[in-house]
Amino acid sequence: MAEQRYDPSRIEPRWQQVWAAERTWEVPNDPGGDRRAKSYVLEMLPYPSGEPHIGHLKTYAVGDAIAHFHRRTGHRVLHPMGYDAFGLPAENHAIKTGEHPRASTASSIKSFQRQFRSWGISIDWSREFGTHEPRYYRWTQWIFLALFEAGLAYRKEAAVKWCPNDATVLANEQVIDGHCERCGAEVEVRQLEQWFFRITDYADRLLDDLGGIDWPEHVKTMQRNWIGRSEGAEVVFRCQELGIDYPVFTTRPDTLFGATFFVLAPEHPDALRLARGTEHEEAVRDYVNRAAGESSEERGALERPKTGVAVGRTVTNPVNGEQLPVFVADYVLMEYGTGAIMAVPAHDERDFAFAQAHGLPVRRVVAGPEGSTSPDDLPYAGDGAMVDSHPHSELQGLHSRDALARIVGWLDAEGKGHASVSYRLRDWLVSRQRYWGCPIPIVYCARCGTVPVPTDQLPVELPDIADYAPRGRSPLDAAEDWVATTCPNCGGPARRETDTMDTFVDSSWYFLRYCDASNDQAAWDPTVLAEWMPVDQYIGGVEHAILHLMYARFFCKALADLGHLGFQEPFQALFTQGMVTKDGAKMSKSKGNVVSPAAIVKRYGADTARAYILFVGPPDQDADWSDEGVEGVYRFLGRLWRLSAEAADLAGSPPDASAPVLDAPAGAEGDDLELLRKAHWAIEKVTGDIRGRFAFNTAIAAIMELTNECSRLRERVDPQTLRAALATANSLLFSFAPHAAADGYERLTGRRVWEEPWPEAEPALLERPTFELVCQINGKVRDRVQAAADASEEELKELCRNAPNVQAHLDGHEIVKEVVVPRRLVNFVVR
RNA sequence: GCGGCGGUGCUGGAACUGGUCUACAGGAUGGUCUCAAACACCAUUGUCCGAAAGGACGUGUGGGUUCGAAUCCCACCCGCCGCACCA
Numbered sequence: 001m002a003e004q005r006y007d008p009s010r011i012e013p014r015w016q017q018v019w020a021a022e023r024t025w026e027v028p029n030d031p032g033g034d035r036r037a038k039s040y041v042l043e044m045l046p047y048p049s050g051e052p053h054i055g056h057l058k059t060y061a062v063g064d065a066i067a068h069f070h071r072r073t074g075h076r077v078l079h080p081m082g083y084d085a086f087g088l089p090a091e092n093h094a095i096k097t098g099e100h101p102r103a104s105t106a107s108s109i110k111s112f113q114r115q116f117r118s119w120g121i122s123i124d125w126s127r128e129f130g131t132h133e134p135r136y137y138r139w140t141q142w143i144f145l146a147l148f149e150a151g152l153a154y155r156k157e158a159a160v161k162w163c164p165n166d167a168t169v170l171a172n173e174q175v176i177d178g179h180c181e182r183c184g185a186e187v188e189v190r191q192l193e194q195w196f197f198r199i200t201d202y203a204d205r206l207l208d209d210l211g212g213i214d215w216p217e218h219v220k221t222m223q224r225n226w227i228g229r230s231e232g233a234e235v236v237f238r239c240q241e242l243g244i245d246y247p248v249f250t251t252r253p254d255t256l257f258g259a260t261f262f263v264l265a266p267e268h269p270d271a272l273r274l275a276r277g278t279e280h281e282e283a284v285r286d287y288v289n290r291a292a293g294e295s296s297e298e299r300g301a302l303e304r305p306k307t308g309v310a311v312g313r314t315v316t317n318p319v320n321g322e323q324l325p326v327f328v329a330d331y332v333l334m335e336y337g338t339g340a341i342m343a344v345p346a347h348d349e350r351d352f353a354f355a356q357a358h359g360l361p362v363r364r365v366v367a368g369p370e371g372s373t374s375p376d377d378l379p380y381a382g383d384g385a386m387v388d389s390h391p392h393s394e395l396q397g398l399h400s401r402d403a404l405a406r407i408v409g410w411l412d413a414e415g416k417g418h419a420s421v422s423y424r425l426r427d428w429l430v431s432r433q434r435y436w437g438c439p440i441p442i443v444y445c446a447r448c449g450t451v452p453v454p455t456d457q458l459p460v461e462l463p464d465i466a467d468y469a470p471r472g473r474s475p476l477d478a479a480e481d482w483v484a485t486t487c488p489n490c491g492g493p494a495r496r497e498t499d500t501m502d503t504f505v506d507s508s509w510y511f512l513r514y515c516d517a518s519n520d521q522a523a524w525d526p527t528v529l530a531e532w533m534p535v536d537q538y539i540g541g542v543e544h545a546i547l548h549l550m551y552a553r554f555f556c557k558a559l560a561d562l563g564h565l566g567f568q569e570p571f572q573a574l575f576t577q578g579m580v581t582k583d584g585a586k587m588s589k590s591k592g593n594v595v596s597p598a599a600i601v602k603r604y605g606a607d608t609a610r611a612y613i614l615f616v617g618p619p620d621q622d623a624d625w626s627d628e629g630v631e632g633v634y635r636f637l638g639r640l641w642r643l644s645a646e647a648a649d650l651a652g653s654p655p656d657a658s659a660p661v662l663d664a665p666a667g668a669e670g671d672d673l674e675l676l677r678k679a680h681w682a683i684e685k686v687t688g689d690i691r692g693r694f695a696f697n698t699a700i701a702a703i704m705e706l707t708n709e710c711s712r713l714r715e716r717v718d719p720q721t722l723r724a725a726l727a728t729a730n731s732l733l734f735s736f737a738p739h740a741a742a743d744g745y746e747r748l749t750g751r752r753v754w755e756e757p758w759p760e761a762e763p764a765l766l767e768r769p770t771f772e773l774v775c776q777i778n779g780k781v782r783d784r785v786q787a788a789a790d791a792s793e794e795e796l797k798e799l800c801r802n803a804p805n806v807q808a809h810l811d812g813h814e815i816v817k818e819v820v821v822p823r824r825l826v827n828f829v830v831r
Numbered sequence: 832g833c834g835g836c837g838g839u840g841c842u843g844g845a846a847c848u849g850g851u852c853u854a855c856a857g858g859a860u861g862g863u864c865u866c867a868a869a870c871a872c873c874a875u876u877g878u879c880c881g882a883a884a885g886g887a888c889g890u891g892u893g894g895g896u897u898c899g900a901a902u903c904c905c906a907c908c909c910g911c912c913g914c915a916c917c918a
Contacts, residue, residue, distance in 0.1 A: 218835050218913080225834075225914060232918085250918060263918095304916080336917045343918085350916050424917055545913085615856075617844055621837085622911085629843065632856050639871090688847085698845065701855035708855090711872095774851045779899040781851055805885080819898050821850055829898045 004645055006638035008605025012739040016120055024754065025122040027078055029516070029528050039075035040532050041067040042514075044540030044548070045084040045131075045507050048108040052115050054580045054587065054613070054625065055541060057597045061610040062577055062619050062694070063539045064121045065735040069690050070536075071122075072734075072758040078532050080514040081116065081123045083109050085130035086137075087503045091436040094468045101436040101468075105132060115598060119606045120738050122754075127517040131438075131506035136513065138459035139523035140506055141441040143559070145452050148442075152198045152558055155450065158429060162190040168470030169433040189292075195440060195499065196427040199554045203227050203423045205568075206553055214573040216620070219545045226546045228424025233408045235417035237262060237315040237324070237342065244270065246315060249337035249422045253411070254404040257389040258344040258365035260355065262315050262324045263308065266291035267334035271311070274326060278312030284328055291330045306331050306354040317342070318416035319407065329354060337422055345379065352379035365389055366400045428551065430502045435468050435475040437500030445487035445494040454488050460496070474498040507548055508555040511535055511570060523564075530566055538571040545576070575694060578622040580613065587625075595625050607737035608634040614696035614736055637740050640707045640733070643714065644726045644744035651719040651748070671713050672721040679728040680765035682706040686732045687758070696736065703732050723748050731759050774825035775800040777809045793820045800826035 019025065031038075043063040046056055067079040083105075090101035090108075109130060116123065129136050147153040161170045165185035169192070180187055199206075207227050210220045232251035239246065246262075264271050266288045275284035287309045308329025315324055324342070331350055332341050345355035346364040355362055367384040368377050386403045389395040395403045411417030431440070439460045441453040453460055463482040468475050476498040477483065487494035509523075515532040516524040549571070556570045579586065582593040600609045612633040616623040668676055682702045689699035706729045714722055727748045734741035734753045745753035773787035773796060783803035787796060797818055800806055810830065817829035 221835065222913065228917065230917075248918080252918080306916085331916050331918095333917070341918050348918070350918075353916090422917080542912085615843095624843070626843065626857070628857050635871090636856080642871095693847075695847090697843095698847095698855080701845075704855055772851075776850085776899075779850090779897090784851070808885090817898060819850090821899095824850055825899090827850085827898055 004642055006641040006740070008607060008637075008739065011641075011743045012118070012120060012605055012607065015739045015742050016117060019120070019122070020117070023126070025079060026124045026126050027076055029531060031076060031531070034076055036074050036076045038078065038532055039067075039070040039537070040078045040511075040535045041070060041537045042078075042080070042511055042535045042539070044538070044544060045082055045510050046112060047084045047087060047089075048105060048112045048130075049087075049089045050108060051111050052597055054595050054597055057119065057609060058577050058580055058613050058619070058623075059539055059541070060116070060119060060121045061613050061736070062575065062696070063537075064610075064738075065614065065690065065696055066537050066539070066575075066694075067122055068735040068738070068754070069758065071754070072756065074757070078514070079123055080127040080517070081125065082128055082510055082514065083112065083130040083132075084503065084507050084510075085109065085132035086437045086500075086506055088434065088436070091434060091468055094436070095470075100464065102132070105130070115601075118601055119597075119610065122738070127514050129513065129517055131503075131510060132436075134459045134461055135520065136510075137438040137462075137506070139513065140438045140501065140509070141453070141458050141460060142455055142523055143509060143555070144501065144505070145441055145455060145458075146562055146564070147197060147558060148452055150558070150562055152201070153195060153430075154198065155193055155195050157191055158194045158196070159189045160192050160194060160429070162188045162472075164188055166470055167472045169472075192431075194429050194431040195497075195501075196429055197554070199428045199551075200423060200425055202554050202557050203229060203425050204421075205557055206425075206550065209553070209557075209569055213569050213571065215571075216574065216576055219542065219549070219574060219576060222545045223550060226425060226550065230422050232420060232422065233411065233417050234338075234420040235342065235411060236318060237340075238318075239274065239313055239315045239326070241313060242274065246270075246340050247338050247417075248340050248342050249420060250342060252344065252347060252404070253407045253417070254386070254400040255344040255347045255365055256317065256319045256342065256407060258346045258363045259317050259322075259324060259342040260345060260361045260363055261343045261351075262326045263329045263332045263341050263343050263351075263354070264311075264326065265332040265334040265339040266328055266330050268328070268332075268339045271328045274313045275311040275328075280310055280312040283309045284311050287328055294330075306350065306357050308354060308358070318411065318414070325360075327354075327358075335426070336424065347379055347381055349379050349381065363388065428502075428504075428554070430505055431499040432502055433470070433472070433474040434500050435462075435465065437503060438462075438506060439476070439500055440497040442497040443485055443487060443494040444497065445489060445492060447492055448487055448489040448494075451487055451489050451494070457488065462500075474500065476500070504547060504551050508551040509559075511552070512565075526564065526566065533565070534567055534570050534572045536572055538574045540574075540576065541579070542576040549574070575620065577619050578617075580623055580625055582625045584624055600630065604630060604634045605637075605739070607637055607740045611637065611700060611733075611737045615700045617697055619694055619696055636704055636707065637737055639711065640703075640726070640729060641740050641744050643707065643710055644730060644748055647710075647714070647719065647722045647726050648747040651723040653750075668718070668721060671716045672718055675709060675713050675717050675721055675725045677765050677768065678706055678709045679725040680761040682732060683728060683759045683761040684766060687761070690735065699732070700736055703729055703736075706732075728759060731756060771823055773799055775803045775806045776825055776827040777806065778829055779827060782806050782809050789823065793822070796820055796822075796826050800828070 041063055043059045067077050071077045085105050090105050093099065093104050094101045131137060144153060163170050163180040163183065163185055165183045166180060170180060170187060207224060207229055210223060230251050232249060233253040234247045234249055235253060235256065237246045237248060271288055272284060275281045306329065308327045311326045311328055313326045315326055317324055331354065332339065343351040343354065345351040345360065345362040347366055362378060364373060364375065364378060365386060365388050366380065367373050367387050368380050369384065371385060373387055383400045386395045386398045386400055395406065408419050439462055441458060441460045443451050443453060445451050463479045465475055465479050467478060483496050483498060485494050485496055486492065512524055512529060516528040519525060552570050556565060557568055559565045560568055581587065582595055585591060585593060587594045597609060608630060612630045615633055616629060685702040686699040689695040706725065710722060710725050710729065727745060730741045730744040731753055742753050745751065767789065769789055770786045771789055772784050774781055775783040775785065783805040785799050785803045787799050797820060813830035815828050816831050819827040
């Protein structure tokens with residue numbers, strides 16, 4: 001008698017050792033004679049900090065289920081792992097404790113490795129790397145230089161977020177509601193020289209190519225919003241007194257005739273210049289200074305009154321020569337368009353509010369829906385017939401959309417404007433005044449200027465330093481020996497760039513490196529890349545919907561343009577999993593509601609943890625962790641495992657290697673047939689639920705149903721039937737609870753479940769000779785009777801008419817209509 | 832305000848293209864086993880009326896389409912997420 005207690009602490013390590021020793025999940029780059037289609041399954045690169053959390057468990061439970069399914073449905077699957085190992089938490093830890101980020105990162109990675117292995121996920125560990133390793137970031141630097149050579153990486157002065165308390169520059173992601181994420185101090189803005197990537201050159205392609213990829217619609221929508229493309233025109237307003245042209249961007253050139261004033265952002269370089277020498281100079285200076293002291297959050301506050309001051313100058317409206325007074329107002333943003341706007345209060349809510357507050361005229365030039373020209377329904381932002389567009393009377397009555405095209409044509413011909421497209425997307429600022437990141441491979445030479453480090457001198461290694469405390473410049477500034485170098489160009493003295501790269505740069509190409517991870521001659525061999533890319537299924541949290549996913553797409557397009565890649569989109573399909581909460585709230589240390597995967601795995605085993613998290617609900621939705629729910633899944637796994645062990649003993653030695661394991665003993669009938677039908681129903685159900693819709697929760701429920709049926713019928717069926725049914729259950733379960741399933745399957749069949757092809761349902765066993773016919777009167781269920789699957793409509797009506805409870809309801813009524821849905825129901829409409 | 836997602840038993844959720852509402856699991860109640868408990872196993876479990884047969888009601892609210900609506904249409908309420916002066 002085999003041991004009959006389900007003990008994950010014995011089962012799980014045993015199978016993990018087999019997979020590690022045999023390198024089961026490794027896949028070579030050269031397929032050789034292997035004709036199977038490739039499949040690249042990838043979860044988003046984890047940031048190793050402390051220990052993996054429950055969100056990681058969910059990501060890998062989903063990804064591993066998909067990877068296993070692809071393998072067993074005839075694919076060569078690449079499923080690699082690595083670490084996004086540069087970043088702030090390790091550096092902050094170093095500032096606090098003095099422990100080198102390399103050391104703390106190494107120990108975090110160790111703990112991640114240990115736990116990932118304890119989860120039994122099917123990873124090709126031979127391709128593992130961390131983005132902080134010189135063998136990786138050497139190629140990050142190489143990509144930076146490739147972009148630099150192509151003019152896609154450039155340096156300019158820019159306003160950056162600055163924390164006065166920590167004396168450091170912050171990444172945008174580290175600013176929360178205008179405050180430093182770490183110390184809570186209010187963030188300031190400073191002008192510094194920064195490196196940028198020219199992602200805006202790719203705005204249209206990033207937008208258009210969303211059409212060809214299989215991503216959740218809401219993620220595409222978020223990217224579209226982020227790019228924020230709008231079509232319109234650039235129109236030039238001239239300040240005659242000073243002889244300066246001010247282009248503005250507008251989406252509504254058709255409303256030009258309604259412009260009654262003109263507004264500059266407080267940060268506009270000419271705000272003060274225009275006011276100089278006027279009686280308004282003092283007021284404008286005050287206003288600009290006040291605006292500078294306010295955070296963007298304060299300025300963006302809802303329902304904020306529209307403030308602003310006149311500068312005492314006018315500009316000329318190019319369509320009618322009118323002189324428009326110029327204001328400075330903080331509702332105009334320097335970051336968008338040209339930092340200046342024409343204000344059309346009749347047709348723009350914000351301009352309207354400003355006009356009201358400052359007693360400025362409102363002139364309607366587009367009629368409302370019913371041809372309304374009354375001032376009562378202003379502001380009106382919609383389209384309509386043109387009115388009052390003097391002196392261009394030919395526009396009168398034209399639809400505003402048509403007028404728009406005419407006006408833009410006219411402006412163009414007159415040299416006063418042209419059609420234009422504006423984006424919300426800005427270039428990607430990649431400099432970070434931080435230590436623990438990838439060094440930017442640039443040196444500054446007094447004679448030669450900005451010089452790229454030659455690629456054969458890469459990597460520019462990150463030096464060890466003693467003091468990580470931020471002082472407003474990169475900590476690397478203090479590493480004199482490292483900073484001082486020679487110019488690769490002229491050999492004269494030069495200084496290294498001391499900023500490091502945004503860690504999003506590291507993670508924008510890691511999926512490429514996995515394909516050719518051990519290549520020390522190049523970042524990758526393009527033919528190897530062609531073998532695996534693009535990623536067939538990408539899995540991760542929706543929090544990366546914009547930044548990471550946009551940057552990675554940009555990298556691929558840029559690298560493709562430079563001839564390094566043969567494809568445009570890195571992630572063909574994307575799945576975004578929901579958050580795991582506890583008691584309805586996000587898990588956090590401060591709330592004390594953190595569920596540790598390690599503790600769950602220790603107590604119940606990885607199989608229970610993984611299967612539970614997939615069973616709670618649809619994986620794309622948030623799921624609330626329930627300790628009782630985990631118990632339930634643990635009981636289920638135990639029940640299946642025990643049943644399998646018992647049935648294996650009962651059925652005797654496993655069939656020989658050539659016998660088809662899941663086949664029914666020929667001529668099964670009665671309970672045997674019933675159980676086999678259930679097994680094949682489960683195959684069909686689980687296959688459909690995994691393929692196409694990632695409905696792992698219902699897939700697991702189906703396996704539970706099959707298991708319950710095995711349990712119910714176990715003493716009434718042939719042991720061989722029971723074995724076939726339980727082997728099927730284990731085979732289907734393998735994607736979700738691999739150790740228990742491999743164990744149960746081996747006991748039953750003597751085989752390794754992962755080497756078996758995905759089971760296929762036999763059509764004959766999916767058919768049933770009879771079904772339960774639902775009998776309705778006026779759409780209400782009145783009875784149910786057994787009917788033959790091939791019964792004719794007439795026979796079904798007859799059966800329904802004769803059903804006892806139907807008879808009672810028909811009594812004294814006349815049937816006026818009969819509805820028959822084959823293999824389902826009959827509905828009599830009676831009067 | 833705009834965009835997206837969602838609202839079904841006591842709880843998590845199922846019901847895929849209009850056709851048996853509540854699969855599967857949790858919880859609860861009762862039982863078997865046990866000296867006892869845990870485990871395990873079995874049974875019951877939407878609400879109301881009824882001894883039962885059976886009936887009425889029931890998927891956020893109100894209306895509509897249909898033989899038939901959780902599902903489609905209209906209006907509204909609530910919750911979550913994202914964006915939010917983007918000209």
